[in-house]
Amino acid sequence: MQIALNLDVEEYNGPIKTVNVASVPQRSPFRYPGGKTWLIPTIRQWLSQNKNIPLLIEPFAGGGIVSLTAAFERYCQSIIMAELDPEIAAVWETILGDENNWLANRILTFDLTFDNINREFNRENKSTRDIAFCTILKNRTYHGGIITKGSGLLKGGENGKGIFSRWYPRTLYDRINNINNVKDSIEFKFSDAFDLIETYINDRDAFFFIDPPYVKAAKRLYTFHEIDHERLFKLVSRIRGKYMLTYDDSPEVRHYANKYNLLFKSIPMKTTHHLEKNELLITDNLNW
Numbered sequence: 001m002q003i004a005l006n007l008d009v010e011e012y013n014g015p016i017k018t019v020n021v022a023s024v025p026q027r028s029p030f031r032y033p034g035g036k037t038w039l040i041p042t043i044r045q046w047l048s049q050n051k052n053i054p055l056l057i058e059p060f061a062g063g064g065i066v067s068l069t070a071a072f073e074r075y076c077q078s079i080i081m082a083e084l085d086p087e088i089a090a091v092w093e094t095i096l097g098d099e100n101n102w103l104a105n106r107i108l109t110f111d112l113t114f115d116n117i118n119r120e121f122n123r124e125n126k127s128t129r130d131i132a133f134c135t136i137l138k139n140r141t142y143h144g145g146i147i148t149k150g151s152g153l154l155k156g157g158e159n160g161k162g163i164f165s166r167w168y169p170r171t172l173y174d175r176i177n178n179i180n181n182v183k184d185s186i187e188f189k190f191s192d193a194f195d196l197i198e199t200y201i202n203d204r205d206a207f208f209f210i211d212p213p214y215v216k217a218a219k220r221l222y223t224f225h226e227i228d229h230e231r232l233f234k235l236v237s238r239i240r241g242k243y244m245l246t247y248d249d250s251p252e253v254r255h256y257a258n259k260y261n262l263l264f265k266s267i268p269m270k271t272t273h274h275l276e277k278n279e280l281l282i283t284d285n286l287n288w
Contacts, residue, residue: 024037024038024040024041025069025072026171026175027064027065027068027069027072027175027178027179028063028064028065028068028175029091029095029136029172029175029176029179030062030063030064030088030091030136030139030145031063031139031140031145031166032062032063032065032139032145035062035063035065036063036065036066036211036246037065038269039066039246039267039269040065040066040069042267042281043066043069043070043209043244044069044073044075045288046207046244046283046288047070047075047076047207048075048288049242049288050207050242052075052076052077053070053075053076053077053205053207054076054077054078054205054206055076055077055078055079055080055200055203055205055206055207056070056075056076056078056079056080056206056207056208056209057079057080057082057196057197057200057206057207057208057209058079058080058081058082058208058209058210058211059082059191059193059194059196059197059208059210060082060083060193060210060211060212060213061081061082061083061088061092061188062083062088062211064081064092066209066211067079067081067186067209068179068182071182071183071185071186072178072182076185076207077185078185078186078187079185079186079187080186080187080188080189080196080200081186081187081188081189082188082189082190082191082192082193082196083188083190083191084190084191084192084193086131086190087131087134087135087138087147088135089188089190090128090129090131090132090135091103091132091135091136092188093128093132093188093190094128094129094132095132095176095179095180095183096179096183096186096187096188099128099129099132100176100177100179100180100183101177101180102129103129103132103133103136103176104172104173104176104177105173106129106133107133107136107169107172107173107176108169108170108172108173109169110133110137110169112141112163112164112167112169114153114163117137117141117153117163120133120134120137121134121137121138135147136172138151140166140167140168140172141153141163141166141167145166193210193212193227194227194231194232194235197210197235197236197239198235200241201235201238201239201240202240203240203241204240204241205241206239206241206242207241207242207243207244208236208239208241208242208243208244208245209243209244210232210236210243210244210245210246211245211246212227212229212232212245212247213226213227214247214248229252229253229256230256230259232245233245233256233257233259233260233262234260236260236262236282237260237261237262239284241284242283242284242285243283243284244281244282244283245262245281245282245283246279246280246281246282247279247280247282248279248280249266249277249278249279249280253280253282254280257280257282262282262283263282263283263284263285263286264280264281264282264283265280265281265286266278266279266280266281267279267280267281
């Protein structure tokens with residue numbers, strides 16, 4: 001039986017430094033709130049447990065940085081990404097499907113003005129690729145990349161640039177086209193995360209990277225923020241393969257980890273406002 005350990009960062013494998021996100025390759029087209037770019041050095045270490053992992057599963061895909069890193073750096077034979085938010089799902093269905101080039105070119109040639117943005121948002125009978133474009137547009141022109149209801153367009157933005165603050169059409173074009181080179185190894189499912197975990201729960205060869213909406217901030221950041229956190233911990237405790245579950249460091253999360261005998265340790269991260277805080281990594285083993 002596993003015993004939950006509250007290991008301070010300094011007590012396990014020496015001190016862990018806060019990662020400079022700028023040092024990590026930016027693969028995702030999303031500016032994703034709660035994204036895990038800062039965790040990628042740790043993810044690489046975790047994935048390196050096995051050579052040529054048969055299957056990586058990311059049930060809460062979001063910005064998809066872990067799946068993309070695994071694909072580009074060839075850690076896995078195959079990858080399954082899943083997302084329940086229809087707007088986020090439309091982006092991945094488009095990028096990983098046959099409309100990859102259309103989306104890249106639409107972004108590159110779009111004339112970014114308030115009128116054009118509102119015209120796109122107000123269009124009726126949108127196709128999947130139209131929804132994908134509008135989602136990227138929201139993500140890149142809304143406050144903090146937050147696309148959920150209640151968010152809105154940037155006004156001042158970075159250095160007074162307003163809606164142009166995070167709109168880098170050539171960069172987005174390149175990222176989307178680059179994903180085209182590895183998409184054959186990635187399968188996307190418009191699916192509930194719990195159902196996907198249940199489907200592969202007995203697969204000993206599978207690696208699960210699970211990054212759910214967090215207990216504290218999820219309501220503000222995501223449309224689909226309500227999940228049964230205890231049910232997720234209970235489900236994770238039954239996984240036969242390897243897993244990493246990330247969470248905010250809170251008494252509730254620690255309680256569930258202890259209740260279901262899951263190993264965990266804290267790791268430092270830096271917020272978008274450059275504040276350092278700890279998050280929890282909950283995993284089947286700490287020997288990596």
